[in-house]
Amino acid sequence: MTVDYFISQHSLAATVNYTRTCLTTSTTKNSIQPLESAIAGTAWSVMAQFYKLLPRIPRQEHPALLLGMGYNFEFYDGMFALIAGYVQMSMDEGDYTPRYRAMQALLQPFCSEYGIEPSRPIMKSHRQLYAEFYRSVAGEPLPERYPQDKANPWLNVSRQWTERMAQTLACPQGSSLDRAKFNLGYHWAVEYLSIEEFRLMRQAWGKLGIKASYLDAHCKVEEEHARRASEAVLALASPDDATIARAIKTHENDLTGYYRNLSGLLK
Numbered sequence: 001m002t003v004d005y006f007i008s009q010h011s012l013a014a015t016v017n018y019t020r021t022c023l024t025t026s027t028t029k030n031s032i033q034p035l036e037s038a039i040a041g042t043a044w045s046v047m048a049q050f051y052k053l054l055p056r057i058p059r060q061e062h063p064a065l066l067l068g069m070g071y072n073f074e075f076y077d078g079m080f081a082l083i084a085g086y087v088q089m090s091m092d093e094g095d096y097t098p099r100y101r102a103m104q105a106l107l108q109p110f111c112s113e114y115g116i117e118p119s120r121p122i123m124k125s126h127r128q129l130y131a132e133f134y135r136s137v138a139g140e141p142l143p144e145r146y147p148q149d150k151a152n153p154w155l156n157v158s159r160q161w162t163e164r165m166a167q168t169l170a171c172p173q174g175s176s177l178d179r180a181k182f183n184l185g186y187h188w189a190v191e192y193l194s195i196e197e198f199r200l201m202r203q204a205w206g207k208l209g210i211k212a213s214y215l216d217a218h219c220k221v222e223e224e225h226a227r228r229a230s231e232a233v234l235a236l237a238s239p240d241d242a243t244i245a246r247a248i249k250t251h252e253n254d255l256t257g258y259y260r261n262l263s264g265l266l267k
């Protein structure tokens with residue numbers, strides 16, 4: 001079947017407005033307009049299509065689906081570590097002050113993955129919350145390790161795209177400062193697009209009567225993460241920097257490809 005990626009203009013416009021409203025309380029509200037302009041909307045469309053179809057996936061498929069998608073979500077912990085590393089390693093080409101400001105803003109969403117939020121006691125890591133989500137759906141513990149074989153198509157899609165994203169972030173060409181900017185732009189798109197991603201995910205699982213602290217926790221923190229990601233970009237680059245726009249488009253394309261491949265498994 002050809003997957004229909006159609007999303008009505010009304011709901012796409014609502015997504016754009018919702019996401020933008022979430023960020024307009026920030027002091028960066030005017031500065032991030034060029035960043036938002038780089039977003040084409042393809043990832044929103046494809047995610048909306050996938051999560052619309054999710055309730056149709058047979059129950060017996062849920063453990064494999066959650067294990068496969070869990071790989072992608074845990075990969076983001078590694079991605080944030082890579083991004084922080086690439087920003088810090090621009091120290092030969094960039095000034096200290098913008099770099100430490102970018103790092104402080106960048107580290108907040110990263111720490112959040114491990115249950116570390118400023119002014120709050122240490123909480124469960126997102127991986128622990130995901131394991132609880134998995135257990136409530138699968139009725140068994142989430143495996144400690146991801147299987148190496150190719151038997152799980154959801155896991156195969158996650159591995160394919162996470163490998164590609166890690167390679168993209170390495171930016172083998174160009175200077176270390178350009179690589180740092182690219183990584184910050186990519187990170188901004190990750191956080192910005194995840195606001196809608198987790199809203200859609202929670203809504204889709206909710207239709208199946210499944211609630212999860214993992215989903216609630218993300219819906220609570222993603223707007224804050226996107227604000228910190230904006231601050232990180234603006235610490236090191238001007239908002240209309242061409243490298244930042246290229247990075248945002250690259251992540252949107254990667255996320256679109258990932259969800260398009262997931263939807264392809266529903267043929």
Ligand SMILES: [Fe+2]
Nearest residue numbers: 112113126218
């Ligand atoms: Fe997370």
Ligand SMILES: [Fe+2]
Nearest residue numbers: 109191222225
């Ligand atoms: Fe986030």
